[in-house]
Amino acid sequence: MSVTPATPVTPPRAISGLREFWYYFSQNTGAVIGFVIFVLLVLIAITSPWIAPHDPAKIYNGFFLVPPAWQEGGDVRFIFGTDAIGRDILSRLMHGARYSLLIGAVVVAISLTGGIILGLLAGYFRGWVDTLIMRVMDIILAFPSLLLALVMVMVQVLARALVLVMVMVQVLALALALVMVQVLALVQVLALVQVLALALALVMVLALVLELVGMLVGESAQVLARAQVLAQVLALVLALVLALVLALVSVLALALVSVLVLVLAQVLALVSVLALALVSVLVLALVSVLALVLAQVLAQVLAQVLVLAQVLAQVLAQVLVLVLVLVSVLAILKKP
Structure with missing residues (x-):
């Protein structure tokens, strides 16, 4: 009986960081689909002045509240229909995506800048500065997002x-x-x-x-x-x-x-x-x-304290059971 020698396993080639990221990112189908949709939205927002079928501010008399093209009474010239004053909804969505992405990018940039500055201050000075910044962040994160938004709206009104x-x-x-x-x-x-x-x-x-x-x-x-x-x-x-x-x-x-x-x-x-x-x-x-x-x-x-107390009670119960078992074993061993 002959034994075939095992083939040596060649180590994988070293790949760049971007390729490695794309390799692991492409394994998640949902992430890839979301990335494709995001890229399409960005491209539509950038090219909306050239690919939009109509002027978003132009009013078409006689085409008020036209339904989408695939519904009864729709018009192929207005794929998503028109609004109450006769403006094309698809063109307005394309142009509106620019402002939406711009607002989101500005908000993220401001938040990122503030977070980086606070993180650098907390990491550099440490001590009471770090404690103060982290406790304030804990307080902000402890607020429910919806409740905080309602408070902000109420205060603004x-x-x-x-x-x-x-x-x-x-x-x-x-x-x-x-x-x-x-x-x-x-x-x-x-x-x-x-x-x-x-x-x-x-x-x-x-x-x-x-x-x-x-x-x-x-x-x-x-x-x-x-x-x-x-x-x-x-x-x-x-x-x-x-x-x-x-x-x-x-x-x-x-x-x-x-x-x-x-x-x-x-x-x-x-x-x-x-x-x-x-x-x-x-x-x-x-x-x-x-x-x-x-x-x-x-x-x-x-609630966390109660959970902790329950865990401690279970641990104490287990310890008591273990003590009782040990006492019983010792009692049995001491019997002649």
């Missing part, structure tokens, strides 16, 4: 509402200042009109005095003089009435504007109270969310 309230307060304050300026201008105008009316009354009184002096000096044309005196008296009465009316109007206008200022002040105070209430609600919401997150973290910690 409340912050926008608070900004709108503050802008409203500033607008009301500006309107109040403008009203005060207008009130001061109106008061000055009314005061000027009163001065003019009083000056006119004084002029009329002076004219009346002069007419009386003329009547005393000369008795001629008595009828004409009396008529002039009567006219002057009437003018004086009218001037006095005008001054009284203007004074009354100025008082009423000042009272009305004062009431308006008081109303605006009350509205401003009410808006300030609403702003404070909104801030209080924001603080309470943040405290509630933090309490909820803390409770969840504590629940997870307690």
